[in-house]
Amino acid sequence: MIILAIETSCDDTCVAMLEIRNWKPRRKASFLRGRLEILSNVVSSQVKLHAKYGGVWPYLAKREHQKNLPVVFKKTLKEARLLLGKIDLISVTVGPGLEPCLWVGINFAKELAKKLKVPIIPVNHIEAHIAANFIGGNSKFQMGPSRGLGGRWAGRSPNSKNFFPAVCLVVSGGHTQLILMTNIGKYKILGETRDDAAGECFDKVARILGLPYPGGPAIERQAATLNLKPLTLNLRLPRPMIYQKNYDFSFSGLKTAVLYEAKDEMFKMKDKRYIQEMCFEVQQAIIDVLIYKTLKATKEYKAKSIILGGGVTANDELRKQFKRVIKTQLPNTLYLMPNTSFCTDNAAMVAVAGYFHYLEGEKSDLEKIKANANLRLE
Numbered sequence: 001m002i003i004l005a006i007e008t009s010c011d012d013t014c015v016a017m018l019e020i021r022n023w024k025p026r027r028k029a030s031f032l033r034g035r036l037e038i039l040s041n042v043v044s045s046q047v048k049l050h051a052k053y054g055g056v057w058p059y060l061a062k063r064e065h066q067k068n069l070p071v072v073f074k075k076t077l078k079e080a081r082l083l084l085g086k087i088d089l090i091s092v093t094v095g096p097g098l099e100p101c102l103w104v105g106i107n108f109a110k111e112l113a114k115k116l117k118v119p120i121i122p123v124n125h126i127e128a129h130i131a132a133n134f135i136g137g138n139s140k141f142q143m144g145p146s147r148g149l150g151g152r153w154a155g156r157s158p159n160s161k162n163f164f165p166a167v168c169l170v171v172s173g174g175h176t177q178l179i180l181m182t183n184i185g186k187y188k189i190l191g192e193t194r195d196d197a198a199g200e201c202f203d204k205v206a207r208i209l210g211l212p213y214p215g216g217p218a219i220e221r222q223a224a225t226l227n228l229k230p231l232t233l234n235l236r237l238p239r240p241m242i243y244q245k246n247y248d249f250s251f252s253g254l255k256t257a258v259l260y261e262a263k264d265e266m267f268k269m270k271d272k273r274y275i276q277e278m279c280f281e282v283q284q285a286i287i288d289v290l291i292y293k294t295l296k297a298t299k300e301y302k303a304k305s306i307i308l309g310g311g312v313t314a315n316d317e318l319r320k321q322f323k324r325v326i327k328t329q330l331p332n333t334l335y336l337m338p339n340t341s342f343c344t345d346n347a348a349m350v351a352v353a354g355y356f357h358y359l360e361g362e363k364s365d366l367e368k369i370k371a372n373a374n375l376r377l378e
Helices: 047-051 058-080 099-116 125-134 198-208 215-224 252-264 272-300 316-329 348-359
Strands: 002-007 012-021 035-045 089-095 120-124 140-142 166-171 176-183 186-192 305-309 334-336
Touching: 002 099, 002 348, 012 058, 012 348, 035 058, 035 348, 047 058, 058 099, 089 099, 089 125, 089 348, 099 120, 120 125, 120 348, 125 166, 125 176, 125 305, 125 348, 166 272, 176 272, 186 272, 198 215, 198 252, 198 272, 215 272, 215 316, 252 272, 272 316, 305 316, 316 334
Parallel strands: 002 089, 089 120, 166 305, 305 334
Antiparallel strands: 002 012, 012 035, 035 140, 166 176, 176 186
């Protein structure tokens, strides 16, 4: 079975081609026993185009998707060494995201589905980030979690009673959500950002400090260069909403605290050490909030697994601290983190999420598939 996936929710034009081997119709269990091979996974980034604006401009991104998508699609076919007639299923992101961008991918997918007379599955972008955890580090892998796995994992399937419920943390430039996952396709949002998402906070802080876009990687690089031996960090920034009795997030206050601190210390803004300390403290403040609330939810809901997803989870320090805290405080809890190459937007994760729904027998009316910028996972 060959799956074509398309992702255009923001500023990355993504197309992937996956093959499910040993696949047999109407046998859901074959998903777990089968072998999935990524034939091609192409991502065309617009980062350089939007960098001068310090963020993504939706209609500029839409224009680039319209220009890039046919090129990326042809490259994907070439890399996969497949003909159009070999495609059995199309999976496409329909939300959440930037609506003008989403429509480009949806319309392209619809035209292909009509031409090839194959089914099309609409995919929630947040669910796709969760599904990224079922992609291994290699292009060929057995279905099921295979990287970043810890705790008591012993090769159990994702449908196992030993795996669910799971607490999922999806954190990216536009989203910060804690989600209770009771099975594949069954979700409940426990909390989400009330204003700036974590990735958005990184971008805005980077702009204040004069660092390049995207802000997350730039701040991570600066923080990693800070020598804290001995510990001489003089900055202390707030950890917004960390101890409130809910699972919501708010990072606009952290950004504002950086702005006020920078204004008071403008004479230091060109000082290398000051920039490094500010980046270190901002990064740590975000990590502290994410870890505290995730572990709190895991304990309250007696979750057996913790699943991370989204572009911010590519942050090396966040990954290290999550692993360390889980092993220390919740040693019997499984944890999954996507391979870093699948943390940011890509179409391979969209293919896997679409395949989940296809196996559940879901069918979509081609004409009813629409973009929904505020699509909820619940």
